[in-house]
Amino acid sequence: MNALVIAALLLVLLTFSYQVGWSRSRKLAGNKSQHLHSRPIYHGVLAALFAVLPAMVIIGIWALFSEQVTNSFIVAQLPPETAQLSQMQLQAAIARVKAIASGYGVVGEPSATEVVAAQVFASYQQISFLAVLAAAAAIGAGGLFWAQRRIGPRLRARTEVEIFVRIALMACSAVAIVTTLGIVLSLLSDALRFFSFINPLDFFFGTTWNPRFQSAGTGSAGEYGLLPLLWGTVMISIIAMLVAVPIGLMSAIYLSQYADERVRNVVKPIIEVLAGIPTIVYGFFALVTVGPFFAAAGDAVGIDINATSALTAGVVMGIMIIPFISSLSDDIIAQVPRAMRDGSLGLGATQSETIRNVLLPAALPGIVGAVLLAVSRAIGETMIVVLAAGNSPVLRFNPAEPTSTVTVSIVNQLTGDADFTSPQSLVAFALGLTLFAMTLLLNVMALYIVRKFREQYE
Amino acid sequence: MTDTLLSAASPGSRNREQVRKGLRRRHRSEVLFRWAGILSIVAALGFVAILFGMILSKGMPSFWQSTLHLEAYFDPELIEGGPQPQREDSNSDADYQRAYSNWQRAVTLSNWNTVVETAIRAQVPEFEIETGDLLDLVTTAARFQLRDQYFANPDVLGQTMPVSILGSANTDNWLKGTIDRSQPDARQQLAPETRQLADQFLEQGIIRFDFAGHIFTNVDSRSAPASAGLxxxxxxxxxxxxxxxxxxxxxxxxxxxxxxxxxxxxxxxxxxxxxxxxxxxxxxxxxxxxxxxxxxxxxxxxxxxxxxxxxxxxxxxxxxxxxxxxxxxxxxxxxxxxxxxxxxxxxxxxxxxxxxxxxxxxxxxxxxxxxxxxxxxxxxxxxxxxxxxxxxxxxxxxxxxxxxxxxxxxxxxxxxxxxxxxxxxxxxxxxxxxxxxxxxxxxxxxxxxxxxx
Amino acid sequence: MDMIAGKIKLTSKTVDQSMNPLDVLERETRLSARDVTVHYGDKQALFGISIDIPDRAVTSFIGPSGCGKSTFLRCINRMNDTIEGARVGGSIKLDGDDVYDPNLDVVELRARVGMVFQKPNPFPKSIYENVAYGPKIHGLARSRTDLDEIVVSSLRKAGLFEEVKDRLNEPGTSLSGGQQQRLCIARAIAVGPQVILMDEPCSALDPIATAIIEELIDELRENYTIVIVTHSMQQAARVSQKTAFFHLGKLIEEGVTEDIFTNPEHKQTQDYIMGRIG
Missing domain, CATH: 1.10.3720.10 (MetI-like)
Incomplete structure (x- = not known):
C-alpha cells in the first residue's frame, strides 16, 4: 500500500517536473530572439532527474533503515523488561503491537501497555510516513526549483542528460568487474578461513579425502586431501576429450568441407541441440541409460565396469561437449583463407590431404584454444558427475570404478546446513578457489591463443 | 638462371607414372577420411536420438496415470466440525479467524481415510482385503484430496459425489509393468490382494489411465509420490x-x-x-x-x-x-x-x-x-x-x-x-x-x- | 585460325629465345576447349568458349573484371569443382584426354596442370616444406636426397633459390610478396606439370616484383604451357604470344598477341584496348 502510494507520488513528481522543465524551455524558445541550446524534451528530462533522484535517495534511505527504527521505537514504548526478552519473544511482542495498531487485533485481550503502545505506534507510523514523504517532496521541489532556475538558452541540458546516461551505462558495465571481484574476494576470504583450520600443504598435496569423520582433537590433516578429487576431475576430463575432440572435430570438418548445403542446414542445428540441453538431463541420461549400458557391456565381455564411474561420466560429458568443439572448430576452419585450400587442391592434393596437411596445421592454434575452452568446461561441469561419477573420493586409476571430482565435493560440502564456520563447509570455498584458478588459467590461455590466431588471418 | 633449366626433371611421363602409382592408396585414404567424418556425424546424431528417445519413451507414459473413479459419501458421522462458521457470528477479525481455524482443524483431523476406504469398498462389497492393503491402492494424498474438495465446497456434507482419486505410485508401477510383475510376493511392493484388486479395477474401468494434469498443478510430495507435481x-x-x-x-x-x-x-x-x-x-x-x-x-x-x-x-x-x-x-x-x-x-x-x-x-x-x-x-x-x-x-x-x-x-x-x-x-x-x-x-x-x- | 594452329606440326625443338610471334601458330596444341559453358546456380557465367592453347608458349586471357576469364582458367584444372553449385558443360581436352571425363582422376589432372593464384598463398610451413609438399603427396621422391634435389631445382627454376638458400626452414610467410609468389610458382613446378595456370599472379605485387615474375614467366615458357589471366593489357602484350579477349562470359576474339593489340577485329576488343570498357 505504502509502496504503491510512494510510487504514484514519485510518478506525479516525475511528470510534473518534466512538464515544468519542458514548458519553461518552450516559453523561452517561443521568444524567437533567443536560440535554445537543447530541445525542450531535454530540459524536461533534466528537471525530472533533478527532482526525482534526490527524492528517491531519501526514500531509499528510509526503506533501508525503517525496519530497525520502527522496531526499536516499539520496544521503547513497551515496559523496560521487554528489552530483556529473547530475540524470538521480542519479535512476537513487536508483532502483537503491530497487529493491534493495524486494527486486525489479536486473539484474547491485549494488555493495557500493548494498547497504549499500539496507539502511539499507529500515530508514529502515520507521522513518520508523512514526514518522509514531506522530506522527499521538499528535496524534490528544491531540486526542481534549482533545475528550472537554470533553464535558459545557454543551458546545455542535452549534454547534461547525456552525461547522466553515460554514467548509468558505465555503472552497468562495472557490474561484470564487481562480479569477478565478488567471486575472487568471497572465495579467497572463505578459503583463508578454511586454511586457518587446515594446513594448505595438507590440502593441496593430501591424498585422502574424508571430511565427515574428521575429529577436531586429532586434527589428522590428511582428511582434506585435494589430490583424489583433482585426479577424478582430470581423468573424467580426459575421457570427455577423447570422446568429444575426434567426433566434434571430424563432424565440423565433414560438415564444412564435404557436406552439401542441404545436409549442413539440417545436421548442424541438430548437433547444436546437444548444446542447449541442461546438464542435469545429461546426468540423468548417464545414470539411467549409459551407466547400465556400460555395466552390461562390461559383463558381456567379462570386464567389471561400475554403472556410475569415471567412464560413464566422462563419456556423457564428452557427448555434451561435442557441439562446443564442433561449432568452435567450424568457426576456426572457416577463418583459414580459402586461397590456402585452393593452393593445395591446385597442386593435386586430395581433399583429405589438403585438410590434414594444410587446413588443420593452419587451424591448429585455434583448435587448441577451442579444446582448452572445452577442458575448462569439463572440469567445471557439475551435474553429470554428481549423478554419474559414483561419488567415491578415493585415489584410483581405473576409469571403470567410481570416483569423485572437485565440483561434486563442493556440492556435497555445501548442501544441507551450511554454517560457514566449520572446515567441513568452508572447504567448499577452497575447492572453489582451486577450480576457479584452474579454469581462469585455461580460459586466459585459450582466449589468448584464439585471439592470436584470428589476428594472423585478418 | 638459364643453365638451371637444363637440370629440370622433364615434365611428363616419369612423373605421371609416379603419380598414377600412388593414386589408389590416396583415394582409399580419402574414402576412409570421409567415412570417419560421416561416422562422427552419425554418432553425434545418434546421441541426440538416443537421448531424446530415452527421455520420451520413459517420460510420456508418466503423463497418463492410473486413476480410480469412485463415488464418495461425505459422511457427517466421520467429518467433524459441523458446518463452516460464518463471519457474523464473531466479534472481531481475530475471533472469526480463531473460529474458522478451529473448524478447519476439526475437519482436517477427521478420519478421511475411512471416507476413502468406504468409497473403494462400495465398488467391491464382497472383496476381502485388509484396510491397510486396500489403502495402498490409492495415493496417500487421497484423503487430502477429498478434504480439499470438502473445503472448497462444504455444502456436500451428507451427500454422495463422484470423485477421481489417483492410484498410488505402486499401483501405477504394477499396472504399467514398470515393476517386474513376475517377481515373487516378497519382492513386490503391494500385497497380493491389492494387486488383484488393481487388475480387477482396471478391467472394470474403475481404474483408468487419465491425463495426469496434477503434474502441472500440484507441488512436490514425499508422502504421496503419485500426486507429486511440478x-x-x-x-x-x-x-x-x-x-x-x-x-x-x-x-x-x-x-x-x-x-x-x-x-x-x-x-x-x-x-x-x-x-x-x-x-x-x-x-x-x-x-x-x-x-x-x-x-x-x-x-x-x-x-x-x-x-x-x-x-x-x-x-x-x-x-x-x-x-x-x-x-x-x-x-x-x-x-x-x-x-x-x-x-x-x-x-x-x-x-x-x-x-x-x-x-x-x-x-x-x-x-x-x-x-x-x-x-x-x-x-x-x-x-x-x-x-x-x-x-x-x-x-x-x-x-x-x-x-x-x-x-x-x-x-x-x-x-x-x-x-x-x-x-x-x-x-x-x-x-x-x-x-x-x-x-x-x-x-x-x-x-x-x-x-x- | 584455331584450325591451322591445331593441326600443323612444325615444332622447333631447340629453344629460341627471340621467338617469332607468328611461331605460336605453328606450336602443337596442348589444350583445346570446345563450347565450354559454366553455370553458378541459375546464373550462366560462360557461354560456349572454344579455344586452342599452344604448347610451350604463354597464352593470356584479358578482359574487364567479371568477364569470365578466371572462371574459364579454373575450368582447365577443374578448380570449379570446389565451388558449390558450379556446373561445367562442353569439353576441354589436354593432350587428347577429356578433362571432364568421369573416369579421369582430378588428382592426376591437377598434377599435370599446376596453378598459381592471384594472391600468394604459401602454406603455413617452412619454405622447404612448401615446395616439397607436392612431390611428397604425389610420391615423386624416392628418397630424402631425391626430394632435396627436386626442391632445390624447383626453387632455382623459380629464380628464388639464391635468395632463400640460407633460410629454407623459415616459414614461407616470412618472405616478401613477390618472393611468396615465386615460392608458389616453385611449388607448382615441383610437381612437374605440363601446364601452369596463373590467375592474375601479379595483381597483389609491386611493379618491381611484377617485373621479376614476368621475366620468370618468359623463361618458363620454354618448358611449360603457360596460361595467364591478367587485367593488365601491357602485361599480356609483354609476356604472351597468344591472347584471348573475354567479355561478359563470351570469348570475343583470340589470336597472336601482336595482332590482337595492333589490329583487333571486333569493336568490343578495340574499345577495351582503347580503354573504353573498364
Missing part, C-alpha cells in the same frame, strides 16, 4: 526468470552499449572485455559459491529463495547477453552511425535512436538464449539451498522454492526408482518443452522483426 518448481523457476529478465537484460544491454559505442579504447576497457570473456567461461558452480557467500551469508538474504537464485543466475547470464549484444551492435554498419552523426545527432541520439533499434532482434535472441541457459541451470542452485523439499507454491520471490532442474535432481534421487524414473523423465520433457518454446518464440519473433526492418 507447480512449485515451475513457479520458482518463473520467479527466477523474471528476476533474470528484469536485471540481466537492461544491465547487459547497457554495458554492451557502453563498451561498444562509448567506452574509450584503453586499458580499463580491455580489462572489462577480458573480464567478461572470462566470466562467460567461469563454471556455474562458482557462481553458486558466490551466491552462498555473498547474498546469503553476507547480505543475509533468505536461503532457498528465488530472489537469490535469480540474482545468481543474473550474474551468470550477464556475460552471454553482453557478448551477444555487442556482436549484434558490431554488425550495424558504421555508415549508419556516420549518417546520423553527419546530420548533427549527438552520439547518444545516434546510438539510441538509430543503432540500438537495429539490434533489437539480436538482443532478443541473446536474451532468450541466456534465459534458456539460466532455466536449465542446476548446480549453483544446490549451493543456495534451493534443493530443500518445499511443499508450497511460492507466492513471492522471497519465499522458499525450488526450480525445475532442481526438481529433476530431487526426483531422480527418490527411493521409489520404478515410479520416479518415469516421473523424472516427464519433468525433463516439461523442462525441454519450455526451452523449446522459448527458442521457437525467439525464432518466430526474430523472423518477424527482421522482415519488418
Amino acid at each position: 507447480a512449485g518448481a515451475f513457479m520458482g523457476s518463473l520467479y527466477m526468470m523474471m528476476v533474470v529478465i528484469v536485471l540481466a537484460v537492461p544491465i547487459g544491454v547497457a554495458s554492451a552499449v557502453y563498451l561498444e559505442e562509448f567506452a574509450p579504447k584503453n586499458r580499463w576497457t580491455d580489462l572489462i572485455e577480458v573480464n567478461i570473456n572470462n566470466l562467460a567461461a567461469v563454471p556455474s558452480i562458482v557462481f553458486g559459491l558466490l551466491g552462498a557467500a555473498v547474498f546469503i551469508n553476507y547480505f543475509g538474504l533468505p536461503r532457498s529463495a528465488p530472489i537469490v537464485g535469480g540474482l545468481v543466475l543474473t550474474l551468470m547470464t550477464l556475460p552471454t547477453i553482453i557478448i551477444a549484444t555487442r556482436s549484434s551492435l558490431r554488425a550495424v554498419p558504421p555508415s549508419l552511425r556516420q549518417a546520423a552523426l553527419g546530420l548533427g545527432a549527438s552520439r547518444n541520439q545516434t546510438v539510441f535512436h538509430h543503432v540500438l533499434p537495429m539490434t533489437f532482434p539480436g538482443i532478443l535472441t541473446a536474451t532468450i538464449i541466456g534465459v534458456a541457459q539460466a532455466l536449465g541451470e542446476t548446480a549453483p542452485l544446490l549451493l543456495i539451498g534451493m534443493s530443500a523439499f518445499i511443499a508450497n507454491i511460492p507466492s513471492s520471490p522471497m519465499d522458499s522454492a525450488t526450480a525445475l532442474p532442481v526438481q529433476i535432481y530431487l526426483w531422480q534421487g527418490n527411493e521409489n526408482r520404478n515410479f520416479f524414473e518415469a516421473r523424472t523423465s516427464a519433468a525433463i520433457i516439461v523442462l525441454l518443452g519450455l526451452m523449446l518454446m522459448l527458442n521457437a518464440i525467439a525464432i518466430f519473433l526474430r523472423s518477424r522483426l527482421e522482415k519488418r526492418a
Whole structure:
C-alpha cells in the first residue's frame, strides 16, 4: 500500500517536473530572439532527474533503515523488561503491537501497555510516513526549483542528460568487474578461513579425502586431501576429450568441407541441440541409460565396469561437449583463407590431404584454444558427475570404478546446513578457489591463443 | 638462371607414372577420411536420438496415470466440525479467524481415510482385503484430496459425489509393468490382494489411465509420490526468470552499449572485455559459491529463495547477453552511425535512436538464449539451498522454492526408482518443452522483426 | 585460325629465345576447349568458349573484371569443382584426354596442370616444406636426397633459390610478396606439370616484383604451357604470344598477341584496348 502510494507520488513528481522543465524551455524558445541550446524534451528530462533522484535517495534511505527504527521505537514504548526478552519473544511482542495498531487485533485481550503502545505506534507510523514523504517532496521541489532556475538558452541540458546516461551505462558495465571481484574476494576470504583450520600443504598435496569423520582433537590433516578429487576431475576430463575432440572435430570438418548445403542446414542445428540441453538431463541420461549400458557391456565381455564411474561420466560429458568443439572448430576452419585450400587442391592434393596437411596445421592454434575452452568446461561441469561419477573420493586409476571430482565435493560440502564456520563447509570455498584458478588459467590461455590466431588471418 | 633449366626433371611421363602409382592408396585414404567424418556425424546424431528417445519413451507414459473413479459419501458421522462458521457470528477479525481455524482443524483431523476406504469398498462389497492393503491402492494424498474438495465446497456434507482419486505410485508401477510383475510376493511392493484388486479395477474401468494434469498443478510430495507435481518448481523457476529478465537484460544491454559505442579504447576497457570473456567461461558452480557467500551469508538474504537464485543466475547470464549484444551492435554498419552523426545527432541520439533499434532482434535472441541457459541451470542452485523439499507454491520471490532442474535432481534421487524414473523423465520433457518454446518464440519473433526492418 | 594452329606440326625443338610471334601458330596444341559453358546456380557465367592453347608458349586471357576469364582458367584444372553449385558443360581436352571425363582422376589432372593464384598463398610451413609438399603427396621422391634435389631445382627454376638458400626452414610467410609468389610458382613446378595456370599472379605485387615474375614467366615458357589471366593489357602484350579477349562470359576474339593489340577485329576488343570498357 505504502509502496504503491510512494510510487504514484514519485510518478506525479516525475511528470510534473518534466512538464515544468519542458514548458519553461518552450516559453523561452517561443521568444524567437533567443536560440535554445537543447530541445525542450531535454530540459524536461533534466528537471525530472533533478527532482526525482534526490527524492528517491531519501526514500531509499528510509526503506533501508525503517525496519530497525520502527522496531526499536516499539520496544521503547513497551515496559523496560521487554528489552530483556529473547530475540524470538521480542519479535512476537513487536508483532502483537503491530497487529493491534493495524486494527486486525489479536486473539484474547491485549494488555493495557500493548494498547497504549499500539496507539502511539499507529500515530508514529502515520507521522513518520508523512514526514518522509514531506522530506522527499521538499528535496524534490528544491531540486526542481534549482533545475528550472537554470533553464535558459545557454543551458546545455542535452549534454547534461547525456552525461547522466553515460554514467548509468558505465555503472552497468562495472557490474561484470564487481562480479569477478565478488567471486575472487568471497572465495579467497572463505578459503583463508578454511586454511586457518587446515594446513594448505595438507590440502593441496593430501591424498585422502574424508571430511565427515574428521575429529577436531586429532586434527589428522590428511582428511582434506585435494589430490583424489583433482585426479577424478582430470581423468573424467580426459575421457570427455577423447570422446568429444575426434567426433566434434571430424563432424565440423565433414560438415564444412564435404557436406552439401542441404545436409549442413539440417545436421548442424541438430548437433547444436546437444548444446542447449541442461546438464542435469545429461546426468540423468548417464545414470539411467549409459551407466547400465556400460555395466552390461562390461559383463558381456567379462570386464567389471561400475554403472556410475569415471567412464560413464566422462563419456556423457564428452557427448555434451561435442557441439562446443564442433561449432568452435567450424568457426576456426572457416577463418583459414580459402586461397590456402585452393593452393593445395591446385597442386593435386586430395581433399583429405589438403585438410590434414594444410587446413588443420593452419587451424591448429585455434583448435587448441577451442579444446582448452572445452577442458575448462569439463572440469567445471557439475551435474553429470554428481549423478554419474559414483561419488567415491578415493585415489584410483581405473576409469571403470567410481570416483569423485572437485565440483561434486563442493556440492556435497555445501548442501544441507551450511554454517560457514566449520572446515567441513568452508572447504567448499577452497575447492572453489582451486577450480576457479584452474579454469581462469585455461580460459586466459585459450582466449589468448584464439585471439592470436584470428589476428594472423585478418 | 638459364643453365638451371637444363637440370629440370622433364615434365611428363616419369612423373605421371609416379603419380598414377600412388593414386589408389590416396583415394582409399580419402574414402576412409570421409567415412570417419560421416561416422562422427552419425554418432553425434545418434546421441541426440538416443537421448531424446530415452527421455520420451520413459517420460510420456508418466503423463497418463492410473486413476480410480469412485463415488464418495461425505459422511457427517466421520467429518467433524459441523458446518463452516460464518463471519457474523464473531466479534472481531481475530475471533472469526480463531473460529474458522478451529473448524478447519476439526475437519482436517477427521478420519478421511475411512471416507476413502468406504468409497473403494462400495465398488467391491464382497472383496476381502485388509484396510491397510486396500489403502495402498490409492495415493496417500487421497484423503487430502477429498478434504480439499470438502473445503472448497462444504455444502456436500451428507451427500454422495463422484470423485477421481489417483492410484498410488505402486499401483501405477504394477499396472504399467514398470515393476517386474513376475517377481515373487516378497519382492513386490503391494500385497497380493491389492494387486488383484488393481487388475480387477482396471478391467472394470474403475481404474483408468487419465491425463495426469496434477503434474502441472500440484507441488512436490514425499508422502504421496503419485500426486507429486511440478507447480512449485515451475513457479520458482518463473520467479527466477523474471528476476533474470528484469536485471540481466537492461544491465547487459547497457554495458554492451557502453563498451561498444562509448567506452574509450584503453586499458580499463580491455580489462572489462577480458573480464567478461572470462566470466562467460567461469563454471556455474562458482557462481553458486558466490551466491552462498555473498547474498546469503553476507547480505543475509533468505536461503532457498528465488530472489537469490535469480540474482545468481543474473550474474551468470550477464556475460552471454553482453557478448551477444555487442556482436549484434558490431554488425550495424558504421555508415549508419556516420549518417546520423553527419546530420548533427549527438552520439547518444545516434546510438539510441538509430543503432540500438537495429539490434533489437539480436538482443532478443541473446536474451532468450541466456534465459534458456539460466532455466536449465542446476548446480549453483544446490549451493543456495534451493534443493530443500518445499511443499508450497511460492507466492513471492522471497519465499522458499525450488526450480525445475532442481526438481529433476530431487526426483531422480527418490527411493521409489520404478515410479520416479518415469516421473523424472516427464519433468525433463516439461523442462525441454519450455526451452523449446522459448527458442521457437525467439525464432518466430526474430523472423518477424527482421522482415519488418 | 584455331584450325591451322591445331593441326600443323612444325615444332622447333631447340629453344629460341627471340621467338617469332607468328611461331605460336605453328606450336602443337596442348589444350583445346570446345563450347565450354559454366553455370553458378541459375546464373550462366560462360557461354560456349572454344579455344586452342599452344604448347610451350604463354597464352593470356584479358578482359574487364567479371568477364569470365578466371572462371574459364579454373575450368582447365577443374578448380570449379570446389565451388558449390558450379556446373561445367562442353569439353576441354589436354593432350587428347577429356578433362571432364568421369573416369579421369582430378588428382592426376591437377598434377599435370599446376596453378598459381592471384594472391600468394604459401602454406603455413617452412619454405622447404612448401615446395616439397607436392612431390611428397604425389610420391615423386624416392628418397630424402631425391626430394632435396627436386626442391632445390624447383626453387632455382623459380629464380628464388639464391635468395632463400640460407633460410629454407623459415616459414614461407616470412618472405616478401613477390618472393611468396615465386615460392608458389616453385611449388607448382615441383610437381612437374605440363601446364601452369596463373590467375592474375601479379595483381597483389609491386611493379618491381611484377617485373621479376614476368621475366620468370618468359623463361618458363620454354618448358611449360603457360596460361595467364591478367587485367593488365601491357602485361599480356609483354609476356604472351597468344591472347584471348573475354567479355561478359563470351570469348570475343583470340589470336597472336601482336595482332590482337595492333589490329583487333571486333569493336568490343578495340574499345577495351582503347580503354573504353573498364
